[in-house]
Amino acid sequence: MKQRRKKAAKHDKPSPLVLRLYVANSNPRSQLARANLSTFCERYLERGYRVQIIDIVRDPESAFQNDILATPTLVRVRPSPQKTVIGALSDPSAVLRALDLPEQSVKPPSISFVQSAGEA
């Protein structure tokens, strides 16, 4: 999934929107967040964004450098200012608000969001 996204980002035109998701490897909430983020991106974002997923279990240094306490944490790295949202990203409109993205770009829902880790 990570590889696919990175590849996709590489081939697209450069875009100002860069998202970074910090997860803790095996954590169910983190997996849920990945799934939710993927759905969110497909539904709400125009092409040309970039998503990085960082596993802080494997890379503790980045947790320190970026002041990460909670997992999962989604950070809008660009455009600045930096915006942060924590949680399993189960409410897309909250994520939009948190990332300061316009609501009008919302496409009609095609996939329902998973609400909790148990259902994932």
Place this chain on the structure above:
Amino acid sequence: MPATRVKPTKSIEKSPTGVAGLDEITNGGLPHGRPTLVCGGPGCGKTVLGMEFLVRGATQYDEPGVFMAFEETTRELNENFASMNFAISSLCAQKKLYVEHVRVERNEIEETGEYDLEGLFIRLQRAIDQVGAKRLVLDTIECLFAGFRDINLLRSELRRLFRWLKEKEVTAIVTAETGEGHLTRQGLEEYVADCVIFLDHRVADQNSIRRMRVVKYRGSLHGTSEYPFLIGSEGFSVLPLSSLRLNHKAGYQRISSGIPALDSMLGGKGFFRGSSILVSGAAGTGKSSLAAHFVQAACQRGEQCVYFASEQSPQEITRNMRSIGIDFERWVRKELLHFHSVRAGFCGLEKHLVMMNEEIRKFSPNVVVVDPMTNYGSIGDADEVKSMMTRLVDLFKSQQITAMFTSLTSAGHSVEDSIVGVSSLIDTWLLLRNLEAGGERNRGLYILKSRGMAHSNQIREFQLTDNGARLVDVYVGPEGVLTGSARAAQEARDRAVSQEQKQAVERKHVDLEDKRRQLEAQICEMRAKFEAEERELTRSMARLQARDEQTASDRVHMAHLRQQAGAAVRSNGRLLKEAV
């Protein structure tokens, strides 16, 4: 059949904090490998305690530490601790200490859906791995409550954190702010159940008072009182009541009071070493002078001595004592005598106590003088003063320091009133009293009590001369107790009377001698007379005998002649005899 053996119960392992006094009240330190909660209001010293715990651990016990700061940044911490002798940056450079700031900002973070604090755990693990930490401080973890909205989640994560800390076996200090009706605002005491220390900082009568209390220490004996502490350049200094039990050593060694006559009043040997001596009296009765003698005697024995003065500067004391022939300067130069002059009102009782404790730590004296202790009475209520004095007396006793306290009794009060409640702590109590009579004032000294030794019940006159203090027996006569010039006058009168009596006796003696001589003269005379008479008699008798012999020889001659004459002579023989 094997005998049943009771296994000795292993008491819980402790990590010494190295913080002065704290290890004593916790009976050895904080629970090893477990978290300890340190709570208190803002500015009570939580951060300092945490940092000192790490610094001492790194420097004294070879246990590297991690400081996770939720409030202050690393730079701020460095700046804040710059005034203290904690070499934080150099310890960091030596990989003995690792300081990390954890930024928690509520405003920047949105929440949507479930999350956990895995990030914090990973960072803690990373920090511990950086230096191989055995100690950890989380200051103040309650900041998390400001950063996250989901309280229930936070609570379960904290519970998990404390479990995790125990698994990691790091000795941790978790700090928290005091809350209304609770020890901590967020009830952290529920999670950290092993050891809870409460710090208090209050201001009473414009004096700042810092207190520490071990609220809870599971599985360990600990002091339960509030202990005063101070934050100085060396960090924390907790003043314990020195021991939970009364178990001072009691030696039989005696030391001189510096005044031989006083020693002889005290069973001939002076005070017990390690005892507490109270010298009380009104102004000008010579309390300080008595103390000065005590100090001098100690210095002459080559002992260390600390003089706590709250009324006079060292220079004043030195000058004043020179007038009674005591040279303090010499002992100060020899580094046997140390002055600690601080006005009583300069700081609160606790600070005084802690400062005194520091002095004692520094010099480990054999003898101390607190002159006067009554001044401290003005900076606290009676209970506080008593508690301080108890601690002070206890502190000295626990270290076998012989302490002399002087106490000023105010006019109109009974001398025995001096410094309420402390008298019972004192082993030897000397009273100095003004004795006013005959238009002059003299000083009297007596021993009110002296535990464990025979002591004089006599009042002595206490004189201050150019060559030091002197004790003189007072005059006790039909006119009562006389001192000073009255005593001198009475003694002179007594001397005159006895002189007269002596002369009278001498006169009588001479008279008698005269009489004896007269008598002997008379006897001589009579003997001479008698001897003369005796001689006369002897002479008469000799004459008589001579005559008798003559007569006899005459008669023989006559007879011879008559025989020659014939018959006529024979017939007339009888007639001739009768005629003779």
